[in-house]
Amino acid sequence: MSIRLTALAAALMLAGSVHAADKIKVGFVSTLSGPGAGLGVDIRDGFNLGMQHLGGKLGGLPADVLVADDQQNPDIAKQASDKFLKRDKVDFMTGIVFSNIMLAVGPAVFQNQTFYISANAGPSQYAGEQCNPFFFNVAWQNDNLHEAVGKVVQDKGFKNVMIVTPNYPGGKDAVSGFKRFYKGKTEEMYTKLGQLDYAAELAQIRAAKPDALFFFLPGGMGINFVKQFVAAGLSRDTQLFAPGFSADEDVIKAVGDPMMGMFNSSHWAHDMDNAENKRFVADFQKAYGRLPSLYASQGYDAALMMDAAVRDVKGNVADKKALQKALEAKRFKSVRGDFKFNSNHYPIQNYYLRVIGKDAQGRVTNKTMGTIFTNHADAYAAQCKMK
Numbered sequence: 001m002s003i004r005l006t007a008l009a010a011a012l013m014l015a016g017s018v019h020a021a022d023k024i025k026v027g028f029v030s031t032l033s034g035p036g037a038g039l040g041v042d043i044r045d046g047f048n049l050g051m052q053h054l055g056g057k058l059g060g061l062p063a064d065v066l067v068a069d070d071q072q073n074p075d076i077a078k079q080a081s082d083k084f085l086k087r088d089k090v091d092f093m094t095g096i097v098f099s100n101i102m103l104a105v106g107p108a109v110f111q112n113q114t115f116y117i118s119a120n121a122g123p124s125q126y127a128g129e130q131c132n133p134f135f136f137n138v139a140w141q142n143d144n145l146h147e148a149v150g151k152v153v154q155d156k157g158f159k160n161v162m163i164v165t166p167n168y169p170g171g172k173d174a175v176s177g178f179k180r181f182y183k184g185k186t187e188e189m190y191t192k193l194g195q196l197d198y199a200a201e202l203a204q205i206r207a208a209k210p211d212a213l214f215f216f217l218p219g220g221m222g223i224n225f226v227k228q229f230v231a232a233g234l235s236r237d238t239q240l241f242a243p244g245f246s247a248d249e250d251v252i253k254a255v256g257d258p259m260m261g262m263f264n265s266s267h268w269a270h271d272m273d274n275a276e277n278k279r280f281v282a283d284f285q286k287a288y289g290r291l292p293s294l295y296a297s298q299g300y301d302a303a304l305m306m307d308a309a310v311r312d313v314k315g316n317v318a319d320k321k322a323l324q325k326a327l328e329a330k331r332f333k334s335v336r337g338d339f340k341f342n343s344n345h346y347p348i349q350n351y352y353l354r355v356i357g358k359d360a361q362g363r364v365t366n367k368t369m370g371t372i373f374t375n376h377a378d379a380y381a382a383q384c385k386m387k
Helices: 008-014 038-053 074-087 098-110 143-155 169-181 199-207 222-229 247-255 274-286 295-312 321-327
Strands: 025-028 063-069 092-094 115-118 134-136 160-166 185-191 212-215 239-243 263-266 347-358 362-378
Touching: 025 038, 025 074, 025 295, 038 063, 038 247, 038 274, 038 295, 063 074, 074 092, 074 098, 074 115, 074 263, 092 295, 098 115, 098 134, 115 160, 115 295, 143 169, 143 212, 143 263, 143 347, 160 199, 169 185, 169 263, 185 199, 185 212, 185 362, 212 222, 222 239, 222 247, 222 274, 263 362, 274 295, 295 321
Parallel strands: 025 063, 025 092, 092 115, 115 134, 160 185, 160 212, 212 239, 239 263
Antiparallel strands: 263 347, 347 362
16 A cells, blocks of 8 residues: 555554455456447446546545456356456456356356446346345346336237247346236247347247237347348337337447337436436447447446445455445445345336437437336345345
8 A cells, every 4th residue: 555554553454454455456247249249338338437437446446447258158258257356356346248147157256255246137046046145236137127018018908919039047037027017918939149030030920910029139139130020011010119228229229210119118218317317328428429228327337336335345345244235325326316225136226118219319219208117126035035
């Protein structure tokens, strides 16, 4: 440390009492290449903007953010995480997009007693029986946005719904969430994770003639699906619904006008009227030349959450119990407005209905229509017995 310690402070340190770190290290592992790259890039850019707003510091201490691309591969993610944990001895980890990768990386992170602040992946396992004091999700539990869409589709009276989602843990959570609130007839169609050609699926949809279609296809998957769905003429007879992350600004930018009229759910929107969000959206556009997505907002909030917790413990991140309590306290202002953590370290928060159309500037984008859920908690918290 650069400051001179008093004899008393030195003695306390030698005795194993509280002392602040001189630097905070963050291990950021995310999908930065391949079909899902847009999601990881948005989380990274949002996190980096948060760090810029914090002057490159967390809790007033200099911060190093170490970045690795998991290439949407669990084995590569585990290798990168092990390096950050064992060699670099990071204080926090974050960044993972996909639930299957989070489930692969989680055990080593928790065993190392390193706090993971998830800016996206929210598997049901970590919300329920496998909940862990070292895991916090600053985004949502996987089911939540799908639950919100299910309620909207139910309320709008659609009777025959096709569900299209990848065959991986996040996709299965999507189906569970949607069907928790939608009680009509459904037909489920599972695709490969990373699939980009949907000719076979579109043929099945045409034959089934659903009156509504709910899809969860992250990143490039969703971009290709919507383009092919509209080009096939299926949007004339079937209303599209999606969770926010399959109908957000990254997808809209790539697809354009064919997205118009699609309904989706989200816990955040760029038109939310609070000071923190206005600053975030304006500065993100200045820095990156595009509207932020919900992924970017979650990356931003993850940085602010780390900052508040380190400040709370006065830099003594080695005190794990104190740091856990500081994280649970959530002493930062989120761009989505108020939320709190449930007993399983997942948010209790509002979820909103958005529709895609053109704004006053002629941009195809999301507009918030109203509130679907207020102070909504996930369905797994009762199974969590936090130790």
